[in-house]
Amino acid sequence: MAPPGASTCSGCHGSGASASAPGSAVPALQGQEPEAITAAMQAFRTGRREATVMDRIAKGFTDEETRAIAVWVSQQH
Ligand code: HEC
DSSP: OOOTTHHHHHHHHOOSTTOSOTTOSSOOOTTSOHHHHHHHHHHHHHTSSOOSSHHHHHTTSOHHHHHHHHHHHHTOO
16 A cells, blocks of 8 residues: 555656656656655755755655655556
8 A cells, every 4th residue: 555645646757657758847756766766855855956846745754754655656567
């Protein structure tokens, strides 16, 4: 089962093999390392990485929640 909050990610990032539509501005998450997703979320949250929407989204989760979501989304195929 998806950890809390993880299902909201797929609304933009897609789920399943098709992931983001070609040419979409939203990068695919599945197949990425959980560590990379966690690091990106932390960078968005602290403002180290520029974002249009992910800064606000990343602020809604603790490190633990982010980690659980990262593991889950990286395992979706
Ligand atoms: C409203 C749409 C939307 C939602 C919901 C959303 N994202 Fe994003 N995500 C984006 C966009 C757009 C980007 C590109 C950076 C930016 O402009 O903010 C992005 C970038 C990312 C990146 C960087 C990926 C890379 O390869 O560079 C990660 C990691 C990420 N999102 C994780 C998540 C997670 C985890 C969730 C669920 C908690 C989530 N996103 C929910 C739109 C969304």
